[in-house]
Amino acid sequence: MNRISTLFGIQYPIIQAGMIWASGWRLASAVSNAGGLGLIGAGSMYPEVLKHHIQRCKAATNKPFGVNVPLLYPDIEQLMNIIVEEKVPIVFTSAGNPKTWTPVLKAAGIKVVHVVSSSAFAQKSEAAGVDAVVAEGFEAGGHNGREETTSMVLIPAVCEKVQIPVIAAGGIASGKAMAAAFALGASGVQVGSRFVATPEASSHINFKQAVINAKEGDTMLSLKKLTPVRLIKNPFYEAIKIAEDKGADPATLQTLLGRARAKTGMFEGNLDEGELEIGQVSALIHDIKPAAEVVADIWTEFQTVRRQLYLEIF
Structure with a gap:
C-alpha cells in the first residue's frame, strides 16, 4: 500500500484540507466515508464547538478522520485537551512550532502531520517527531508561506530533505494534479478549494x-x-x-x-x-458537487493519467 494510505488507514491518499468556515463534521465525514481522509477545521471553532463537531463526525463515520489545528490559536491548550479526550486519531498542525505539541499528541497515540512552506521547516518538523509533512505551495488558498515557493518547486525540494512521507498541497483539485504531485515525490495530496465547492462544506x-x-x-x-x-x-x-x-x-x-x-x-x-x-x-473549479464524487473523480482521473503516461513512455 501507499505510505500515506498505510499511515492513516485509508483507501485513497487524498486528504481534505481543514479549512476555516468550510470544514465541519459533514464535510470531514463525507470525505472519510468516500475513502479519503476528512479533516475538521478547528481554526474557526471555539473549544466546545470543536468538541461537538468531533462527536458528530464520530457518529457519521467509522473511518479515520482528523482535526486541523493552527498552533497560534489562542485557546490551543483547550483544543488539544479536547482532541486527546475525544481520542481523535490524526491531527494536522500549522502556523506554529511543531515541537510544542507533537510530543503531547504522540504520547496520546495520535498521528501528527505539520504543514510547511519550505524544506527547512520540513526538516524541523521531522526533527520534532511528526509522522508526515504537508508541503503547501504558493498557489494554496488561505494562509500561505512568505517564501512564495510554488508547488512544482516546493514538493521535490521537501522530498529531498526528509525521510518521512510528504503530502502535496497547493493547486491540486484533479487527478492530473495528483499525478504530477506523485511524479515530484509526494505520497499523498491535500485538497482544499475543490472541497469548498461541495454541498457538505459549511461555507455560504x-x-x-x-x-x-x-x-x-x-x-x-x-x-x-x-x-x-x-x-x-x-x-x-x-x-x-x-x-x-x-x-x-x-x-x-x-x-x-x-x-x-x-x-x-x-x-x-x-x-x-x-x-x-x-x-x-x-479558476479550474466550475461546479458544486458532492464530496464523495470529488474523491472518486480525483482517484479515477489519477489512475487514468498514470496508465496514459506509462503507455506514452513505454
Whole structure:
C-alpha cells in the first residue's frame, strides 16, 4: 500500500484540507466515508464547538478522520485537551512550532502531520517527531508561506530533505494534479478549494458561487505584513491593497482587517465586506458537487493519467 494510505488507514491518499468556515463534521465525514481522509477545521471553532463537531463526525463515520489545528490559536491548550479526550486519531498542525505539541499528541497515540512552506521547516518538523509533512505551495488558498515557493518547486525540494512521507498541497483539485504531485515525490495530496465547492462544506452558497465563478488572476496573496493569505479580489481586498500600496504598517492593516472578516465573507456570504480565502486552482473549479464524487473523480482521473503516461513512455 501507499505510505500515506498505510499511515492513516485509508483507501485513497487524498486528504481534505481543514479549512476555516468550510470544514465541519459533514464535510470531514463525507470525505472519510468516500475513502479519503476528512479533516475538521478547528481554526474557526471555539473549544466546545470543536468538541461537538468531533462527536458528530464520530457518529457519521467509522473511518479515520482528523482535526486541523493552527498552533497560534489562542485557546490551543483547550483544543488539544479536547482532541486527546475525544481520542481523535490524526491531527494536522500549522502556523506554529511543531515541537510544542507533537510530543503531547504522540504520547496520546495520535498521528501528527505539520504543514510547511519550505524544506527547512520540513526538516524541523521531522526533527520534532511528526509522522508526515504537508508541503503547501504558493498557489494554496488561505494562509500561505512568505517564501512564495510554488508547488512544482516546493514538493521535490521537501522530498529531498526528509525521510518521512510528504503530502502535496497547493493547486491540486484533479487527478492530473495528483499525478504530477506523485511524479515530484509526494505520497499523498491535500485538497482544499475543490472541497469548498461541495454541498457538505459549511461555507455560504454565495462564497461557493464566487469560487466556481473565479477566473485566472482573480486571487492574490495579501496581508504579508501580518499573516499572508490568498484572497479572491473584492472590495475588501481592494481596500487592503490600497493601504499596502501606501505603505501601511501592520497595526493599520490589522485595523482594516478588523474582527470576523473571514466569517463575514465565507460563512455569512457577504462578498463585498468579507475576507474570501481560496486557492488559485479555483479558476479550474466550475461546479458544486458532492464530496464523495470529488474523491472518486480525483482517484479515477489519477489512475487514468498514470496508465496514459506509462503507455506514452513505454
